[in-house]
Amino acid sequence: MIQNRLTKLFQTSQQNILTIYFTAGFPQLRDTQRILEALEQSGADIIEIGMPFSDPIADGEVIQMSNQQALENGMTIAKMFEQIANFRQKIKIPVLLMGYLNPVLQFGMERFCQTAAQVGIDGFILPDLPLNEYLSDYKSLWDAHNLSNVFLITPQTPESRIRMIDEVSEGFIYAVSTSSTTGKTSAISASQTAYFARLQALNLKNPFLIGFGISDKASFRQACTHARGAIIGSAFIKMLQNSQDLPVDIANFVQKIKS
Amino acid sequence: MIYTVNEAGYYGKFGGAYIPEMLYPNVEELRERYLDIINEPAFQQEFQELLHDYVGRPSPLYFAKRLSDLYNTKIYLKREDLNHTGAHKINNTIGQVLLAKRLGKQKIIAETGAGQHGVATATVCALMGLECIVYMGEIDIARQRPNVERMKMLGAKVVPATSGSRTLKDATNEAMRHWINNPTDTHYIIGSVVGPHPYPDMVARFQSVISAEIKQQLQTKEGRDYPDYVIACVGGGSNAAGAFYHFLDNQKVGLIGAEAGGLGIDSGKSAATLALGKIGILHGSKTVLMQTTDGQVVEPHSISAGLDYPGIGPLHAHLSDTQRGQFYSITDDEAMRAGLLVSRTEGIIPAIETAHAFAILTKKTFQVNDVVVICLSGRGDKDLDTYVNYQY
Ligand SMILES: Cc1ncc(COP(=O)(O)O)c(C=O)c1O
Numbered sequence: 071m072i073q074n075r076l077t078k079l080f081q082t083s084q085q086n087i088l089t090i091y092f093t094a095g096f097p098q099l100r101d102t103q104r105i106l107e108a109l110e111q112s113g114a115d116i117i118e119i120g121m122p123f124s125d126p127i128a129d130g131e132v133i134q135m136s137n138q139q140a141l142e143n144g145m146t147i148a149k150m151f152e153q154i155a156n157f158r159q160k161i162k163i164p165v166l167l168m169g170y171l172n173p174v175l176q177f178g179m180e181r182f183c184q185t186a187a188q189v190g191i192d193g194f195i196l197p198d199l200p201l202n203e204y205l206s207d208y209k210s211l212w213d214a215h216n217l218s219n220v221f222l223i224t225p226q227t228p229e230s231r232i233r234m235i236d237e238v239s240e241g242f243i244y245a246v247s248t249s250s251t252t253g254k255t256s257a258i259s260a261s262q263t264a265y266f267a268r269l270q271a272l273n274l275k276n277p278f279l280i281g282f283g284i285s286d287k288a289s290f291r292q293a294c295t296h297a298r299g300a301i302i303g304s305a306f307i308k309m310l311q312n313s314q315d316l317p318v319d320i321a322n323f324v325q326k327i328k329s
Numbered sequence: 330m331i332y333t334v335n336e337a338g339y340y341g342k343f344g345g346a347y348i349p350e351m352l353y354p355n356v357e358e359l360r361e362r363y364l365d366i367i368n369e370p371a372f373q374q375e376f377q378e379l380l381h382d383y384v385g386r387p388s389p390l391y392f393a394k395r396l397s398d399l400y401n402t403k404i405y406l407k408r409e410d411l412n413h414t415g416a417h418k419i420n421n422t423i424g425q426v427l428l429a430k431r432l433g434k435q436k437i438i439a440e441t442g443a444g445q446h447g448v449a450t451a452t453v454c455a456l457m458g459l460e461c462i463v464y465m466g467e468i469d470i471a472r473q474r475p476n477v478e479r480m481k482m483l484g485a486k487v488v489p490a491t492s493g494s495r496t497l498k499d500a501t502n503e504a505m506r507h508w509i510n511n512p513t514d515t516h517y518i519i520g521s522v523v524g525p526h527p528y529p530d531m532v533a534r535f536q537s538v539i540s541a542e543i544k545q546q547l548q549t550k551e552g553r554d555y556p557d558y559v560i561a562c563v564g565g566g567s568n569a570a571g572a573f574y575h576f577l578d579n580q581k582v583g584l585i586g587a588e589a590g591g592l593g594i595d596s597g598k599s600a601a602t603l604a605l606g607k608i609g610i611l612h613g614s615k616t617v618l619m620q621t622t623d624g625q626v627v628e629p630h631s632i633s634a635g636l637d638y639p640g641i642g643p644l645h646a647h648l649s650d651t652q653r654g655q656f657y658s659i660t661d662d663e664a665m666r667a668g669l670l671v672s673r674t675e676g677i678i679p680a681i682e683t684a685h686a687f688a689i690l691t692k693k694t695f696q697v698n699d700v701v702v703i704c705l706s707g708r709g710d711k712d713l714d715t716y717v718n719y720q721y
Pocket of ligand 1: 520564567634706
């Protein structure tokens with residue numbers, strides 16, 4: 071059993087858990103800390119810090135753009151860790167790192183886990199890390215550092231695999247709302263509702279949060295009727311891109327969704 | 330040493346399936362079924378018939394006398410350029426489209442660099458009456474215009490990839506995104522021995538007809554069923570994989586690959602993956618790739634759109650790692666000169682990709698009695714503009 075801010079959150083807080091994704095180093099290289107603080111202050115429940123990659127194949131245009139801009143700004147995993155070295159002095163909510171496997175491997179998996187645990191990260195989302203490889207090569211390392219690993223599932227994921235993922239997860243399961251790249255927004259359809267109901271009926275030991283295509287209060291509310299909470303990424307990035315005053319705009323964005 | 334893929338999808342330490350969950354069901358379905366489908370007698374019959382009657386196989390193994398005299402060795406050319414659509418790519422697209430039909434898929438997507446794989450995919454989709462979308466980098470659309478027109482005439486939709494280096498890598502990203510967004514009715518025909526397992530093995534199997542024929546043809550021409558060397562150009566590595574396949578375990582056969590050196594490996598404008606890369610993960614596969622120390626993929630350069638890729642198939646990464654294969658990097662200039670020389674010496678205009686393989690003849694000296702087979706992977710019609718405008 072691992073224990074961290076994430077597992078604690080799900081033990082205490084029950085509903086409407088708002089998770090926000092942003093890309094480290096976007097819009098400006100040094101915005102990371104400011105965005106973290108503004109998110110905590112305005113009432114976000116979980117934060118995912120995206121580590122930019124040159125070839126984000128699971129992402130739509132908006133997050134592709136933020137990745138590219140962050141890389142042009144000079145963001146690296148090492149720089150990100152420098153920027154968040156002392157973030158736990160102010161930020162108390164669970165924070166996860168999300169990104170593609172290659173930059174993490176080049177940084178070094180052991181060093182990555184150690185540094186993450188040291189600065190106060192609670193877990194990882196690495197969508198292209200195979201389940202088998204996580205179990206054989208990394209799980210004991212994650213566990214030793216009290217780091218959660220969050221797996222994705224989609225409407226096409228068979229029940230046997232969902233159960234396997236549930237078995238090895240501690241924290242939550244990331245339920246992708248529809249098989250798509252990030253940033254596709256459309257109203258939640260009947261088939262999606264059926265998929266969420268199917269998930270609920272499985273009585274998994276882990277809670278699930280719904281992500282991909284959640285963009286505003288309406289879609290967040292709707293997702294929350296089927297799950298413990300939801301995850302917003304592209305819509306938040308789009309707001310950051312157009313923002314003249316990050317703290318104010320972030321507060322408005324979060325309050326509008328939570329109100 | 331084992332050179333074929335293992336149960337888990339690896340060649341030594343390379344390979345695997347590093348894909349987001351959204352791709353998992355499709356890739357897993359392929360992994361579970363590809364061998365059974367390929368081994369069905371009815372599949373094999375349909376595949377072989379199409380290769381024979383539609384593609385025009387077997388492709389000739391031609392003794393290139395004047396080239397042999399010039400380099401003082403025995404050079405044979407495996408004439409994949411004479412296949413329908415003008416390159417080896419169609420061997421794979423025929424195989425994959427037959428497989429896609431058996432999986433019940435109605436739509437086909439593909440990426441393409443030089444446009445040869447795109448044309449070969451558009452062709453088999455026309456043949457089978459399937460919808461076809463091809464992703465192609467904006468830069469490649471400009472430099473391989475004739476192939477873009479061919480794809481359109483064949484009824485395919487060509488979608489420009491406008492991100493990153495706007496070449497093959499980015500076209501592959503877009504095709505993968507399309508597949509994520511269309512998870513049930515679409516098959517992705519990858520054009521080389523790259524991507525998540527089982528693609529590298531599946532594509533190598535479809536291309537292995539090249540070396541199967543070389544064996545038979547050499548038996549007739551040389552009285553033995555293997556050469557001393559096989560030479561092929563390597564982008565992702567599918568024509569090389571096909572030409573090497575039946576010789577992988579025969580240590581008497583030297584396997585030589587030609588990578589695209591671009592303006593030179595130290596120029597910062599190169600696509601010589603094995604010379605410049607290190608182990609990493611791209612497009613679902615653990616392989617050697619050109620990347621920064623932070624793990625960001627480096628934008629490659631080559632005059633040849635088909636070799637302009639920062640990765641390489643995991644089989645070739647393994648052949649290089651174990652020194653079973655020898656890989657040379659060939660600059661743009663060396664390739665262009667070799668292409669011109671082959672045109673004037675043998676009356677064959679090779680694709681610029683293939684011209685890289687011919688440039689090996691200037692890099693390595695062979696014995697008079699060596700039997701050297703060069704995989705002539707494609708013809709150069711698509712490259713006329715580049716050949717004509719090049720400052721030799
Ligand atoms: C004629 C020809 N040869 C070679 C290649 C490179 O691909 P591969 O390395 O998969 O054979 C291409 C790719 O477009 C091609 O058109």
